[in-house]
Every structure is written in C-alpha cells, then in structure tokens.
Amino acid sequence: MIEPDAALASGHPAHKAGETLIELRDLDKSYGAFKALQGMQFELRAGEVHVLFGENGAGKSTLIQIICGVQGFDSGSYRLFNEPVSVMTPALAHDKGVSIVFQEFSLIPEMTVEENLFLGHEMVQGMRLAKTEMRRKVHAVLDRLGFALDPRARVRTLRRAHQQMVEIAKALLWDCRVLILDEPTASLTDQEAAQLFDIIEQLRADGLGIVYVSHRMPEISRLADRVTVLRDGKYIDTVQMAETSEKELVQLMTGRTFDEFFPQITRSAGDTLMQFEGVTLQRGMAHDLSFKVRRGEVLGFAGLAGCGKSEVLRAAFGLEALASGEITCGGTRLDRHSPRKALGNRICYFPSDRATEGLAMSQNLISNSTVAALDDNRFSWRGMLLKRPAERSFTQDIVEKLKIRTPGLNARADQLSGGNKQKLMIARGLSREFDIFLFDEPTVGVDIQAKLEIYDVIKTLTEAGKAVVIASSELAEVMHMSHRVIVMREGAIVGELDGDEVTEQALLSHFFAHEEPAAQTAGEVN
Template structure:
C-alpha cells in the first residue's frame, strides 16, 4: 500500500466547484461544491437519490460533469477517466462490486496493472505482493481463491485491497461495512486511522449514524442533487444531520408498534442446514408481532430464514406453517402458502435491474388469474395494479416503466415491498431490510412493517443493526455460530443482554 505525504496540508486535496450532472429527465447534481483535505475523513450524507453516488462517480472519473471545476492537489483536472483517476491516486470502493467473479482475488487485484518482464507475467511477484497487502490490512482473505467462491464480506475485503494496491491519495468508500462483521469493521476502522495519519483523504458514504460519529471529521449533506451544508462532525447532532438530509424534523426513528401476538404461524424445530450454517435451531413466530433475529454477519441468521422460504437446503428438522408440516420448501410453493421473502442483496437476488419497475413488482403474481389467463399476461390489469401499489409506497419518481437499475437503494426496496401488496400473504421474512438505504427510506420500511403486523401478519426481521432489531421486535432471538444463543422478551430485550449472550458463548467455548 503506497501513500504520499501531502506537502501542502493546508490546501484541499480535492476541490469541486459548481459540479452539475444531468441524465435523461433527471438533474442528479445541481452546482455542488465539495472539498476534501489530506488526512481527513469527509462523510457524504443524504437520502437515496440525493446525488451521493453520482458525485463519487464524478470524482472517480466514471461520469464526466456537465459543468463545474475539478481540482486535485492544486491542479485543475479535465476529461478525467477511471484509469487517470487511479493514476493520480483516486481509488474508489463502490457498493456494487467491480470484481470479475471467474478470476482469483490476486488476478482481480492486478487486473489492468499486471507486473510483467519482457512480456511475461511475473505471477510469483504478484502473488507475493498481494499476500503482503492482505497481511498488512489484516484481512482473512486467500488471494488464490476465486471471487465467485467468496462470501460477500470477503468480496468486500477484496475490493478494499484492490483500491489500496497502488498509490493512494484519496480513498472513496461507499457503504463499506454493509457486508462486514464487527471484527472486520474494527479492522477497517483501524486501517482508516492509519491512512489518515499518512495524509490520505477519504470520502465516506454511510447512512449509519454510529459510524459517522466514530469516523467523520466533516459531513457534507446533499439533498435533491444540491449541496445543503458542510458541518464539523464534532459539533453537529444526529437530529441536525437528519433534518438537513430530509428537509423535515424527524422526532422518532422507530414507530411505536401495537404488537398483539396471536397464533403461531411459523414453527421451526431442530433445524440443521446442509452447509452447517444453522444447527439444531428451534424458533417460532406468531401473527400480530415482529419476531427479531439478531447476530453478527455470518452467524447463520440469514440462512435460517432463507431455509424457511426454501432457498437453503436442510438436512434435518421440521418447519411448520400455520400448524402444518412444510416439507421440501421452495420459493414458488412458499408464495402459494402466503410466505414472502425480502433478500438483503437487492441487486443479486431481489431485482432484475434491466427490467421495468412494473415487471419487478408483478413477477410474484403471474400465476394468479387477476394477472394472467391461459398463460397470457393481462397487461392493463398489471399496469393499473402496480401503479396503484407504487403510489401507496410513494415511489419517487412514480414512473413504473423505468428500469429498476435506475433507482436509488430506497426506491429499489419499495419495489420489492410492492410485491407483498399484490397477493394474500401472512408471513413476511425480512433480511437486513435497511441495508444501504437512508433514514427517510428506513422510516417508510418500518411503517410498512407496522401496518403488516397491526393487520395480523407474522413478521420476522433479521438484522445486524442492534438498535433496529431491538426497537422493532416484540420477541428477539440472538444467534451465534449457527445456534440460538438467547431468546429475549420484555425488559430482557436490551443491547447489553444481546452482547452478553455473545460473550457467554465465547467463554463457554474457551472453557470447553
């Protein structure tokens, strides 16, 4: 990892003035100013669709600005490309990974910057350098593994390593902790502190207030493509940032939900999965309440609800839905039984990004007579129903013929939620429902859950965000290493008790 010391730390490393960017029918950036100093972490904060992604794409050379000036290290830059950005020391780590799945980690690290001698690849030298960088970063990552064999967390590590392989002056991190465990997040924070001490500037995009409090020197708030204000992180409050971001005062982040638990709708007994990620789990979920499942990334909580829906295979145990055994679960059969699943990875599993919003929202109901007859789609009925649902969910903008890939993270989540309103459903499985979406969109998702529960549905929420799962759930299971470590209700449902269940498990393992 190569870093340069800035000889002029008093001057901005990056200075943008009046940056604008238009896409078809959309003004994504409207005369935005931004400066980043060497050795500071500058947070970009805003709702989905505020212009953050467009701005970091401009900085990294992916999109040329329509107007405005771009200075880097005092030099005016024009016609920036990703290759030139990398050459001058601008390294982005995007939320949507740029790795080639069929290549190994080390091949991805050196893609486009291979080490050669007389036209011959220096494979041993590249492998040695890749391993040295990964060791320096403290990542548990095998450089010889193919990317498509890695977990999402390890792919995130590979992306960060790739960004830090060459000369780095400005590092851009877009929601970097979304796929990382607490330990890996801690290592990333240590790396950030080291980079700051070496005068590397950082642009950091996050919706997580705790991360902003832990890392930020300054925060720039964007709204509707405009620069609203830049604040010192130390003197700004969470409420102030959220109000600037949304343009309105938000008193409560989590709604008050009137839980009225009734009959058991989902009953899991001694469930063990084929890959060993879940072992001998017992769990139940009732109508009229939110059942939470907390745990660190990789603890098995996501695999558990995927098994209920029929995505992950089980080797033993029983799943009952509304009292009846549910053998050989499969997504199509689950939908017919009234079970909906909302995956954490909206890009890979949740949506067909190249297809219209309308098709994405209706894809789970094409077996219903209201939408199709004799294998022929009733397009007028589909269009009318999906338009009505998206209006209820306040999709912005409301054009249901736009490609899902053109939407912000919050609006993509709304398209997935819209499927729940197209057919009769009683069980809702949410996997990391707020990952990658802003505070305003989170509120809308929480209100959606509140309406489901108060209408008598059984809702299971899996989340790595402790404040979220504690506030939403009526009963909370804590998972650790594939097993249920605790079940908490009422006054027992505290952050301290959740964390102590992890430590108790660690102590038991050490004694054994």
C-alpha cells in the same frame, strides 16, 4: 504518496498533513429547472478521509463528478491545490493527480490487469511498447499496496473485490494526490472490505486526501476524519467524526431526530395466524420453540449472530425441516412444509441474502417483481400463458409506490443499489395477497433513506391487519419496530418482552447467559 519507483512521477509537490487540497465555496449546479447542488461547501485536506454523507439524491454523485471534471458547475468557486479552477475535465483532473473509483468500474474485461492499468497512457520505446518497464512499474505499485494480483490475468477472470484493487492501483499508478471512492464496499464481503479499509488507512498515512462516499455507519465510524452532510442538494454541515455520534449524523442527514427515525406503528393485535409448538429444527439450529404470530402487530426476534433467529423465519417458510413439534397456520397443521405450501397459506418471506436467495440478479425488474404470483389470474391464464402487459403495469406502479430508483423496468436486478434491490424484493411480496410477512434483516446494507421507506412499508402492512415478523441484528431496529420481542440464545427462546417491557437494557440482559448465584448453606448468615 506512492514512491517514485512505484509510480510515474509527474513532479507534483508533496503536501504536508492538513494542507488544503480541494476547496469548494458556494457551488451551484442545475440541470434545467432542477437544482442538483445549492451553496455547496467542501474542503479536503492532505492525510484525511473526508466522507460525503447523504440520502439518495442528496447531491453526492454530482459533487464528486464536478471535482473530477465529469460535470461542470454553474457558479461558486473551485480551488484545486491552491489554484483556481474555472474549467475542469477528466483528463485535466487526472494530470493534476485527482483519481476516482466509481461504483461501476471502468475496466475492459477482455484485457489484462497490466493493459488496463496503462490503458490510454501506454509507455513506448521508439515504435514499440515498453512492456518490461510497464511490468516493472505494475509490480511495484501492486507490491506497494499489498495486492496479490497477476498482471497478466484477464480482468474478466477476477472477483469483484480484485477488480476494485485493479481500479485503485490504476488510480495510484499516476502520482495520485486525491483519491475519490464511490460506495467502495457495495459488493464486497466483510473480509474484503476489511482489507480495503487497511489500504485506505495506509494511503491516508502516506498523505493522500481521500473523498469517501458511503452510507454505512460502521465504516464511516472507522475511517472518517471529517464528514460533510448533504440533504436535497444543499450543504448541511461538516463535522469531526470523533466528536459526532451516529444519532447526530442521522439527524443531520434526514432532518429528523433519532426518535422520529422509527415510525409509530399502531398495534391492533388480532387472531393468531401462525403458531409454533415445541418446534426443534432438524439441523439443530433451534429447539423447543413455542410462540404465536398475530394479526395486526410486529413480532421481533433478537439475539446475537448464530442464535437461531434467522432459522426460525426459514422454518416458518418451509426452508428448514422439523425434527419435532408442529407449525400451524390458521389452525391447520403444516405437514411437509415447503415454500410452495407457504405461498398457498399466504406466507411471504424476505431473506437476508438478496443476491443468492432473494432476487434473480440477472433478470429484469418485471420478472423479479411478479415471480411469486405467476399463478395468479392477474398475471397468467391458468398459470400457463403470461399476461405481459399486466406484469409491466404492476411493476411500473410498484416502482413508483416504493420509489425504486432504476434505469428502467428492463434493468437487471444487479444494476440496482442495495436499497433498491431490497425494495424490489419487497415488491414481490406485494404482487399477491399475503397475510404473514417474514423479514430477515430487512435493512441490511441499505442507505438511510431506503431504511425509512422500508420501515414505512412495515408500518403500512401492520396497520392493514397483516402479521409482520422481523429478525434483525440491529438492536435499535428490532426494539423500535416491534410490539413484542422474542430473544434467542444458542437456538432457544430465553425471553419474550411485550410493549413497554421492550427496552435496550431488558433485551441485552437476555443476550448473555448469567451464572445463577450459589444457594446458601444452612450455616450462612443472610
């Protein structure tokens, strides 16, 4: 727990490690005819990180909203700190020591860090704010957590990671006993996420009970003591993370075995649509590349980070200049290749970095989904005057087809979750006729359900006779989704596997350089 000098102690008793803090039994919640939760079971103990794991719509958000009093429940039992709860409100949850950090922060941008921490709970001396005491307590909690933040800084000037630090400090300032974190790494860099993990582990050691909502397997494996799996609003199971594999978690969440997780894609290899011949990139990230991209099959690129696989896809779309060699498309050499020429040659590219390259984050869904086809007669008159109704109609249809979850067509791209951003980027690729689809890290940072939906898109495109190329750092993904796999190491192609040759062992054997055995001298005995 935060020490008394670093928090506004409320007299809450300390909890022993393993003591039950929250217990939900047979909890039901409906919105009209829609059953958001059915028969939910959940228990949180002091000194543990308990992960809620499930697809979008599984009921995770409803569950944490019930715990912190944002939503009520219809039936079942809720016990908090061994006391029955019939009615919970956010204010009551706060007073009892339950704090939540939502994905969308509750900070006032124009106010300072200090003002946000005490908003609604200001300390007073007589008729004035006790600013000296408030600042002392702010410094104490920030120092306790190791947050290098200026209490006088306005929140709007802080990066998102630092704003999240403010939210956590705000939660812990008031004798927090239960901390709920909703997708806390969604907008953080790897380095920022690592710092957050250190803080969570420290808080767990201090005896807090932490409810952690996430779909990212690496962080679940690192942090979780237990995992409760939800599916379609129903309780599936609670498991010990140390005794459960990733494959078992995926099966519990989806109801599919791991082998069924990846779709079977029919291969009908046809004409060569693109060919690299002796290509070396100007920046030196890849050299002497020769391979073919064929209609009706998935070509995968595998290799360690920095091997050059992403640069190959960028070169195919005209984003990397060539030092030598040539790229042909439909038998025509692509001289002075560029993204504009790529679009004209029916090549579509989905970059790995959605935020800076893939989407216009401040623009709405309509603008993002049709931006690659504004010269198409469907969406404009001679590429000049836009046909707004046609844009809206296409976007509405593609949102439904790809199951993009959005507040509306006018919502900005930065309002969507990672998986829905990825599907919005894919929508752009369906706005006009393309023959070649280049996917760089197609499922990076998306939840399991979104992965399944993206895999179905790749299957549909391939079986419709399109050529699909994927570069992925997930070995299972590139292995199960590809008909052929090219393995790269240090910018060079070191192997090409086809069909049944594509196995985990075969791929890994190419990832690392192997010393050639020294030749035997004439006098050596065999």
